[in-house]
Amino acid sequence: MSGLPPKVQAKLAMLKDAEQQALTIMTSTQRMISENEKAHGLNPTGDKAAVLAREIIRLQALQPAHQERYKTLANLNAKVERYLETLPANVELDDAKSIKLKPRSDESHLQAVQRLRVEIMGLISERGRVERASPTTKEMKAQARLYVQSLALKGTPHLVIEHGKFEMNFGRGVIGESFTTPEEVLAWVDPAMLLRRLEAMIDEMPKPARQMDADDRKQRLDEIKRELFDLERRECAHLDAAREEGALIEHRPNVDVKALLGLVTSRPRASAA
Known part of the structure; x- marks a missing residue:
């Protein structure tokens, strides 16, 4: 999609690269399994056959994880593409302000992500309760x-x-x-x-178990929306920082696309008279 901010374009490229790498690993593993099975068929007995059999078992054990990672990344990129396709043609797009992480001395990026995800799930649960709240x-x-x-x-x-x-x-x-x-x-x-x-x-x-008047309900839903976006931005920032250090942490499948891309959208520009 043309007109995307530079950092968003870079994030899209990174996500596409990750999907392609996952596809390469998956197809390469499948090819090695096939080659080893073929070699084992030609040499069904002896020490070489035992080595080939062990290698086939090892590769087959790895393949489900490779397949799942490729599927997850492909679905995530498809979700991003669908979101971008639905944006109005005249919407303003900007890079979100960079997140400055303040890692805790006793906490790794993985531990920070796990903590943030607990908070995210808690807010999502609260959002559901607020949405279901009855009128007073x-x-x-x-x-x-x-x-x-x-x-x-x-x-x-x-x-x-x-x-x-x-x-x-x-x-x-x-x-x-x-x-x-x-x-x-x-x-x-x-x-x-x-x-x-x-x-x-x-x-x-x-x-009812929970009653809220319309104004309070709307206010809390708006607050949850802002809090969730902030938490998800921090989560994605930790994932990016971990990747730069060589550690791989996968994105949640239901991550907010705008938080994932670091994208800010504003109201469509007024049409010229």
């Missing part, structure tokens, strides 16, 4: 009030008054539109009574 009782009753008002408006009849004629029509009488429902008529006749009954039902409902 006050909000439920406010929704009930709006619902009754909406019903009463829909249930308001149409009057036909002429000399010698007085009619009250609840049916809308328009093809394609539904007729007035009993609850709409009830809300028009006595909205206060209907609201009281609904509020009583709300009071009698079992109290």
Whole structure:
């Protein structure tokens, strides 16, 4: 994709290189297995056959890990490509500010990644709980009030008054539109009574394990989003630093693509008049 910031392009190239290297190792291992099996077929007995058999077993034991690593990297790169393809054409793309790691004296990069992943999983779990949080009782009753008002408006009849004629029509009488429902008529006749009954039902409902009003729920979800991005950026920074030191730590399959690439997106630029 053209227009990507320099550091993002470098990260994409590194991810592609890692996938290609994993593919090379996987196919090379499979080729060596085939060659050794062929050689063993030509020399089925003797010391050489025993050496070949042991080598075949060793390579076959390694191959599942090679296959899994290639599959993981290929899926990760496919995920990145899908994300980039969905970006609006006019979105602003920038490199994220570099993360300055402050490693603990008693902690390796692997240990730091493990600690961060525990924190990440904790935030993801909390996000799920916040998303499932029920409205507060006050909000439920406010929704009930709006619902009754909406019903009463829909249930308001149409009057036909002429000399010698007085009619009250609840049916809308328009093809394609539904007729007035009993609850709409009830809300028009006595909205206060209907609201009281609904509020009583709300009071009698079992109290949910977690209730949050809409503003608090949105605020906490926004905070979790920012905290998660920061943790994942630090996680990826430790992975990069470990790689530079010769240690390989794989990315999580569900890592945030923007955190992985160090990519910052901003609102699309306004179109020229």
